[in-house]
Amino acid sequence: MNFRIPFSGRGHAYVKSEIDAAVEAMHAPLSLTQNKYKDEFEKKFSEYVGSKNTFAVNTATSALELSAQMCQFEKDDEVIIPSHTYTSSAYPFLKAGAKIKWADIDLDTRVVTKETIEVCLSENTRAIVVPHLYGFGAQIDEIMRLVEGSNIIVIEDAAQSLGVRVNGKMTGTFADFGVYSFHSHKNMTTLGEGGMIATDQIKYKELIPMLRHNGHCNFDFERENYWQPAMGNVDLPMLNNVPIMPSNYCLGEVECAIGVELLKRIDQLNQQKRERALYFIDSLAEFDQLDFHRVDSDRHNYHLLVAMDNSGKRDDFIKKMALDEGIQCVVQYYPLNRYDLYSKMGLGEANCQNADRFFDNMISFPFQHMLTDSELDQIIEATKRVLKKI
Amino acid sequence: MNFRIPFSGRGHAYVKSEIDAAVEAMHAPLSLTQNKYKDEFEKKFSEYVGSKNTFAVNTATSALELSAQMCQFEKDDEVIIPSHTYTSSAYPFLKAGAKIKWADIDLDTRVVTKETIEVCLSENTRAIVVPHLYGFGAQIDEIMRLVEGSNIIVIEDAAQSLGVRVNGKMTGTFADFGVYSFHSHKNMTTLGEGGMIATDQIKYKELIPMLRHNGHCNFDFERENYWQPAMGNVDLPMLNNVPIMPSNYCLGEVECAIGVELLKRIDQLNQQKRERALYFIDSLAEFDQLDFHRVDSDRHNYHLLVAMDNSGKRDDFIKKMALDEGIQCVVQYYPLNRYDLYSKMGLGEANCQNADRFFDNMISFPFQHMLTDSELDQIIEATKRVLKKI
Numbered sequence: 001m002n003f004r005i006p007f008s009g010r011g012h013a014y015v016k017s018e019i020d021a022a023v024e025a026m027h028a029p030l031s032l033t034q035n036k037y038k039d040e041f042e043k044k045f046s047e048y049v050g051s052k053n054t055f056a057v058n059t060a061t062s063a064l065e066l067s068a069q070m071c072q073f074e075k076d077d078e079v080i081i082p083s084h085t086y087t088s089s090a091y092p093f094l095k096a097g098a099k100i101k102w103a104d105i106d107l108d109t110r111v112v113t114k115e116t117i118e119v120c121l122s123e124n125t126r127a128i129v130v131p132h133l134y135g136f137g138a139q140i141d142e143i144m145r146l147v148e149g150s151n152i153i154v155i156e157d158a159a160q161s162l163g164v165r166v167n168g169k170m171t172g173t174f175a176d177f178g179v180y181s182f183h184s185h186k187n188m189t190t191l192g193e194g195g196m197i198a199t200d201q202i203k204y205k206e207l208i209p210m211l212r213h214n215g216h217c218n219f220d221f222e223r224e225n226y227w228q229p230a231m232g233n234v235d236l237p238m239l240n241n242v243p244i245m246p247s248n249y250c251l252g253e254v255e256c257a258i259g260v261e262l263l264k265r266i267d268q269l270n271q272q273k274r275e276r277a278l279y280f281i282d283s284l285a286e287f288d289q290l291d292f293h294r295v296d297s298d299r300h301n302y303h304l305l306v307a308m309d310n311s312g313k314r315d316d317f318i319k320k321m322a323l324d325e326g327i328q329c330v331v332q333y334y335p336l337n338r339y340d341l342y343s344k345m346g347l348g349e350a351n352c353q354n355a356d357r358f359f360d361n362m363i364s365f366p367f368q369h370m371l372t373d374s375e376l377d378q379i380i381e382a383t384k385r386v387l388k389k390i
Numbered sequence: 391m392n393f394r395i396p397f398s399g400r401g402h403a404y405v406k407s408e409i410d411a412a413v414e415a416m417h418a419p420l421s422l423t424q425n426k427y428k429d430e431f432e433k434k435f436s437e438y439v440g441s442k443n444t445f446a447v448n449t450a451t452s453a454l455e456l457s458a459q460m461c462q463f464e465k466d467d468e469v470i471i472p473s474h475t476y477t478s479s480a481y482p483f484l485k486a487g488a489k490i491k492w493a494d495i496d497l498d499t500r501v502v503t504k505e506t507i508e509v510c511l512s513e514n515t516r517a518i519v520v521p522h523l524y525g526f527g528a529q530i531d532e533i534m535r536l537v538e539g540s541n542i543i544v545i546e547d548a549a550q551s552l553g554v555r556v557n558g559k560m561t562g563t564f565a566d567f568g569v570y571s572f573h574s575h576k577n578m579t580t581l582g583e584g585g586m587i588a589t590d591q592i593k594y595k596e597l598i599p600m601l602r603h604n605g606h607c608n609f610d611f612e613r614e615n616y617w618q619p620a621m622g623n624v625d626l627p628m629l630n631n632v633p634i635m636p637s638n639y640c641l642g643e644v645e646c647a648i649g650v651e652l653l654k655r656i657d658q659l660n661q662q663k664r665e666r667a668l669y670f671i672d673s674l675a676e677f678d679q680l681d682f683h684r685v686d687s688d689r690h691n692y693h694l695l696v697a698m699d700n701s702g703k704r705d706d707f708i709k710k711m712a713l714d715e716g717i718q719c720v721v722q723y724y725p726l727n728r729y730d731l732y733s734k735m736g737l738g739e740a741n742c743q744n745a746d747r748f749f750d751n752m753i754s755f756p757f758q759h760m761l762t763d764s765e766l767d768q769i770i771e772a773t774k775r776v777l778k779k780i
Contacts, residue, residue, distance in 0.1 A: 031399025032574035032582030058448050061638030087624045095635045184422040192422030192642035214477050215731050230724035234477045236731040245485045248451035252582035321695025336622035341605050341626040
């Protein structure tokens with residue numbers, strides 16, 4: 001089906017300075033990976049979010065895989081994850097040996113809350129994954145207070161919420177690990193793939209670069225000659241006296257170079273997305289069958305623009321938007337327990353009524369930042385027409 | 391230490407058409423990952439190497455991780471790997487549960503042979519990794535004949551040997567899996583990171599894209615509406631009725647776009663590297679303390695230019711090259727059993743006398759394709775001066 005306005009996999013266009021930075025990096029005389037642009041990107045990113053250490057990786061999934069490995073799950077350990085999120089927030093924890101407990105979401109904010117997490121806690125809880133889904137900052141401050149003093153590790157999945165603040169502090173910097181994504185769809189993308197992992201804890205500072213880059217590290221003794229006993233060492237990364245096998249999660253220099261540039265306007269991109277979202281929401285204020293989550297602050301970057309239909313006519317709406325208007329609305333995030341993967345892994349059941357209800361009635365509108373103002377207005381007008389029809 | 395001619399982490403420069411292709415891809419209106427450039431890169435790559443199926447991934451290590459997972463090792467299964475190779479050729483197989491048996495190399499060709507593999511075979515051998523190290527095509531045809539009729543899985547690590555042929559057939563296309571690298575240092579690099587996995591076997595054709603992309607797949611039934619039950623499925627990838635957990639190994643579109651362009655001149659790049667290597671080797675013909683591996687055919691692409699010093703003065707040579715001439719020679723590949731990682735994993739012992747002897751006497755010269763002809767001559771002249779001195 002050809003749509004007049006498709007739901008795009010691309011978040012935003014690049015401006016000239018970003019293209020120029022990429023081209024400059026392509027011409028750089030030294031290594032195109034693990035080099036100066038990575039260092040600069042990590043430094044600027046740390047400053048931007050306010051984290052002591054951030055490490056560039058090739059995908060946000062890699063950052064989640066690293067987080068899951070660093071949880072060092074033992075038998076019977078549980079991890080609390082909302083059923084309403086992208087699959088990468090969950091399956092790395094399965095791979096790392098944890099048992100998933102599905103948490104529900106709040107119907108208004110579409111993210112977990114202190115309460116939906118609290119009911120999942122048990123003596124076996126070892127980790128909690130808190131996605132700031134759609135770009136809205138969940139109650140991460142309250143969730144951190146909830147687990148204070150325990151040995152529970154919290155992972156903030158800030159893949160969609162770069163630049164979003166909860167009570168003045170950046171998402172991704174509250175928990176043990178913060179995960180950011182620069183995937184194609186995101187408010188800022190490093191050529192389609194890319195991610196970052198943040199942590200304030202010193203014990204991960206030397207570990208993560210080793211885990212990211214095949215176990216490479218320096219020899220732990222002074223060397224007379226740079227090539228002896230070899231150019232460098234490959235050691236077994238250890239955390240709490242237990243080994244963790246490394247991977248190769250390196251992000252290329254050109255991606256890092258464009259990331260440095262994008263950090264200069266991520267606040268502006270977020271602000272523009274928020275203004276457009278509020279304009280969109282307010283333009284449809286008279287139609288009370290659509291429930292939007294309206295947030296006029298830096299707690300929401302409107303990475304995505306979603307509504308819940310409360311009239312029971314969601315499917316009719318999407319169909320008419322597609323067939324009559326040529327506009328591709330989609331549905332997102334299939335409750336993870338419904339996917340075959342989780343069902344086959346014995347995780348097909350979840351007591352997440354809000355997540356189910358939201359998914360079954362939700363509409364995600366095309367909202368890529370590449371949309372023109374005219375296209376945005378066309379979506380609004382088409383929405384009005386279809387809502388009047390059904 | 392500042393070198394006049396460093397050993398660079400970058401293999402080659404980009405020409406205008408490659409930069410243009412990257413910039414065009416940066417402006418593409420749709421998704422910057424898992425899109426048309428990936429399809430085109432895989433199609434052109436398959437045609438180039440002559441493989442039925444090739445799949446772009448974010449690193450060659452990812453391709454090796456995938457290969458290792460698809461071996462589905464069981465208790466006591468062994469994998470034969472040379473001790474003289476890069477660590478990524480080995481540790482994914484450890485992670486996947488295999489016991490490594492270190493194979494020796496041939497002293498002249500610096501790669502494994504049918505004979506060095508054969509002595510490692512046992513009833514527990516489940517897999518063999520054959521790196522075409524330095525860009526020289528190992529006896530992969532003979533090794534394949536050796537295991538014919540067995541259930542042993544062979545992985546060709548063609549990370550350094552793209553475009554290299556063994557008896558007319560491309561490296562990476564003989565074995566169950568062929569692994570290619572487009573890392574910064576390689577004869578062709580997709581912006582610093584990138585890789586490809588090739589296989590002719592139909593059973594991996596649907597599996598690999600799922601493993602690469604978080605388990606994403608289509609629903610296995612006809613759907614009336616594109617959004618129901620969801621936009622797509624996430625299923626548990628199965629091989630031989632045993633599940634394999636997925637990962638995110640996607641390569642971005644811009645990398646794929648530049649990869650398409652580079653395929654047009656990889657033969658030329660290899661030819662130029664080979665011509666330079668032969669010129670270098672022949673220029674030093676009078677100095678018989680350096681043993682080069684001279685191959686004037688498409689069986690060697692001279693990704694790297696290495697020699698073995700047979701005078702026992704290797705360290706003196708490297709030191710004088712560095713201090714007197716400002717030229718950074720390096721040593722490569724530290725026998726894996728000597729690294730702390732493998733030693734701590736109980737793999738510190740190896741009966742690989744050639745690998746040890748070669749490493750302890752080898753010299754790897756700066757040989758990035760970005761060197762000017764003048765720089766290449768400077769290295770040759772410096773080498774002559776230093777050899778005369780010691």
